[in-house]
Amino acid sequence: MKNESRKLLIEYLYGIKSKDSEDSEFWELLEDESVRGEYKDITLIDKEIANIAESIKPSEQLMASVFNKAGVTISTGSVVGTTGTSAKLFSFQLIPLFMTMMLITSPFIEVDNVSTASKFESSIVAESNIKDDIGTITEQNSSNTETVNSIRNPHQITKLEIVEVHSNDISIKYANEIENSSDNQQIKKNQKNQVTLSNFLTDNNIGVINIPQSDIGYKQQIYIDEPQNPIYSNVIINVGAMSNLASYNTKLNNEYASQFENFNIGIKYQLLDFLAFGIDYYQETYFLNYREYQGIIPIRDIEQYTNTSSFYGSTIVSYPVLDNFASPYLKASLGLNKFGVTDRYSAGIVLNLSDKFSTYFEYGVSNLRYTNQNRDYTSDRNNITLGIQTSLNNLGIK
Amino acid sequence: MKLGKSIDKYTDDELFVLINSNKKNADIAYTEIYHRYSTSVYKFCYFYLKNQADAEDVFQEVFVKYFTNTDKSPESVNIKSYLLRSAKNHCLNKLRQSKIEFSEVYENLLTMDNDYLEEKELKEQIRLSIDLLDEKYREAFILKEIENMTFKEVGEHLNITLSGAQSRVVRAKEQLISLLEPYLKELK
Structure with a gap:
């Protein structure tokens, strides 16, 4: 085969000359049988060269050796x-x-x-x-x-x-x-x-x-x-100990102090970051007061206390502060017990002291109106509650 | 949301900056550079030196020198080009040291009897033939065929024009075919 044809063929195969153009000599060249043979040879050689290039790679040992000698640590971290x-x-x-x-x-x-x-x-x-x-x-x-x-x-x-x-x-x-x-x-x-x-x-x-x-x-x-299931993380159990403060309408505080230590247990669902609904059971002491007047002069003053169980439904509005460490809240509750309906309003703060448990401190006031034997008793109480709370998933329920 | 990019997306410029930061960053950058360019450098050495042991020696020297040279010149920002130039210099030194002449290899090829030639695989013949190419054509050919560079990149790497690069590669291919012609005839 002529050297000139070979060169031309190689140039076409490298794309240096375009074989797509109408005046391309490429197809004319291929009419020659010896060129067609050479074309096959070149294709074969190119294929083998590609295989060779693909197969030649430095070994892992070589890599280790390079890095070792250079004192460089192989590190592919980001x-x-x-x-x-x-x-x-x-x-x-x-x-x-x-x-x-x-x-x-x-x-x-x-x-x-x-x-x-x-x-x-x-x-x-x-x-x-x-x-x-x-x-x-x-x-x-x-x-x-x-x-x-x-x-x-x-x-x-x-x-x-x-x-x-x-x-x-x-x-x-x-x-x-x-x-x-x-x-x-x-x-x-x-x-x-x-x-x-x-x-x-x-x-x-x-x-x-x-x-x-x-x-x-x-x-x-x-x-x-x-x-975790978000439902379980949003269901929160709380347990608290409540202490009644001195009440202006009772004189029994000091004498029956042991009766004033109450407790509550409840469950709430945190619907939104700032809004939760809860149900609580309270074991609490009521101080019932009845005062009968003649004119403006009180002629009868009855004070008595009684322990009772109450169930409350509550709405809690909270706002996290200090990077979720503390959450002040307001709580409005409507309760039911043997005396009838009572309401309770409280304000408190939840402190996230650990991953699992939070503690809360709450001050509340509650009011009860109770009528017995045509006597209208009132119970206006205020108390403080200290408790802990945690979510169900922290208790192992996922 | 800000999304980061992984190390393999870093440009050479960014890797170069990493190299000149702290050691942890430098190690990561060196590892990436190795993964990115080691095969190219190795292939270059392999074809340039015709001897795997020598190629491995030079390959190591190139990377160790690059990794340990803390005062890298700005030209080394084009890392692949820098490494290949370094590889070429090391290869030339190696060739001078071992005093291998192309003629020796060529002599070996010429003295092979026909039976031996037939037994040899085409791959090996091609490799031997590449070794026998004229020096200035061979380098261009390796860059083009083994390193898969474009003609433009070959020209830039060798500091020659585009047409000069094309010319060298074509001449190399012509030589290669000529060298392989007897074998291919035997093969047929």
Whole structure:
């Protein structure tokens, strides 16, 4: 075959010359049998070269050797950084491979506690070689340093990755193998300063934790709540001890102090963040007062107390403050007992002292009108209640 | 919602900035660079040196030098280009050290008897033939065929014009076909 034809053929095959144009010599060239043979040879050679190129790769051992000699740690964890001109850069490193975690007293699992066994055994695929730390985010050249050193996670997260850190945001991306478990996850900050984002995960499993600017620079704990039925998390059980304060219409306080210690137990449903409805059972002491007058002069004054059981239905309006640590509330209740109908108004505050339990302190006033033997008794009481409350899922009902 | 991007989405410029930050970031960036370009560098060394052991030596030298050289010049921002240039320099040094002449390989090929040639796979023949290409054509050919560069990229890498790059690759291919012609005839 002529060298000129060969060159031409190669140029056509490389696309240097277009074989699609009408005046293309390519098809004319192929009429020559020797060129057609060469065309087949070149095609064969090209195919083999592609195979060769594909098959030649450095081995894993070579990679290990390179990194070892260079003193570089093989690390495929995500680098997270800011956008824009500030070009803050972060690195995030996670535990290298499957990490087994142990259930602790809470329904959460501390990733830090590397241990075996438990029915909540979870594993994390993380990408780093730091074994004692789930992840560290460091921001270069800035005092805004975020450290994520503990991620609690009760279910199987197969991949967890800090995607991006901004001055007040951390984006977390994770994939979960448990079906449907990626719905309604919550990520909270540390216990004292919780940030809860419901439904934070988008379809691509990326969530954002907003960290107030004031918290930048402090260690943050991030944990993911166990998947739970929202109904159970919104049903709250409360138990309280009530003490009646000195009442202006009774003189019995001091003499029968032991009778003044009452209690209540109740259940409420948190319909909205600020609105709940509840039912309570009270064991309480009523101070009934009857005063009979002649003109303006009281001629008969009857005071008596009685213990009774009451059932109340309540509406509670609350407002969380101090980053959900405290929730002041107002409560209006209508009750029923052997004397008839009574109403009760109270104001209180719920303090979230731990992950599971909250304590509440309440001041209430209640009024009762009771008629017996044509005598109208009144009972105007005020009392304080101290109690604890928790949701059903904190009691193990998921 | 702000979405982050994973490390494999970082540009060379961004990786270069990472390298010059702290060690954790640098390690992550180096790992990504390795994953991104190691195969290219390895293939280049492999075809340039004709010897797997030498190729591995040079390959290691290139990456170790890149990873340990803390004072990287701005030109190294184009990481692939930088690594390939570095690989070429190391390959040339290696060739000088081992004093391998192309003629030796060519001699070997010429002295092979027909039976041996038939036994050899086409792949091996091609590899040997690539080794025998003229130096200036061979490099362009490797960049084009093995590294899958465009002609434009080949030209930029070799500091030659587009037509110069095309010319070199075409000449290399012509040479390659000529070298393989006897074998292909035998094959038929």
